[in-house]
Amino acid sequence: MKKRSYNYRRIKIHRNYTVEGIASLFDIHKNTVGVWIKEGLPTTDKKRPMLIQGRDLATFLQTRRLKNKKKCNPGEMYCVRCHAPSTPAGDMADYQPVNEKMGNLMAICFRCHSIMNRRVNLAKLEHVFGKIIITLPPALLHIADRNQPTTNSELEKVKKIC
Ligand SMILES: [Zn+2]
Structure with a gap:
């Protein structure tokens, strides 16, 4: 299964994003962003609306991409x-x-x-x-x-x- 890669260069690192903001940035469902948060994407606080720092988002996606890259498929x-x-x-x-x-x-x-x-x-x-x-x-x-x-x-x- 091929995983989609996200262009993290679109992220403005000094900006704070809402879950909806990230979803529209990458044209993805906001549940996907929810999965990232569960996987360890840091959020600024537990209050609503939840905010994610651009810098954290960029780091998270870069790390995630590296991990995916190194993962071996069956038989590899x-x-x-x-x-x-x-x-x-x-x-x-x-x-x-x-x-x-x-x-x-x-x-x-x-x-x-x-x-x-x-x-x-x-x-x-x-x-x-x-x-x-x-x-x-x-x-x-x-x-x-x-x-x-x-x-x-x-x-x-x-x-x-x-
Ligand atoms: Zn070799």
Whole structure:
């Protein structure tokens, strides 16, 4: 899902905005501004009408944009060298358990061939890495058929055992 980006350069940093004012500035529903406030957009006080400082709004949207940019989509891992989410080469990754629930997923960046790491929750592994073939460490391999690449149904078995 592509997130809409807001042109925060339209914001006058020395101005105070009402929720309605921000909504009309970006041509969005005021409920969206309400969500931003819940997400941490600072308001001047709790009184009505609630005011938001232009400077706070600009900072909030900039930070939010950076966060969105770095977020990996399913099947992606963040590559430190590329400074961007990337896809594992050959759609393959190695899973190293850290504890019963968490582990490190290691893969090679398809662009620059450097190693990427991502901390993953075992329960979410198949949801996040749907089409990627995940190799389990030898300690967990006895569960799966050694001659077959690990499939989601085998991961299901691993989860039950862990
Ligand atoms: Zn890379």
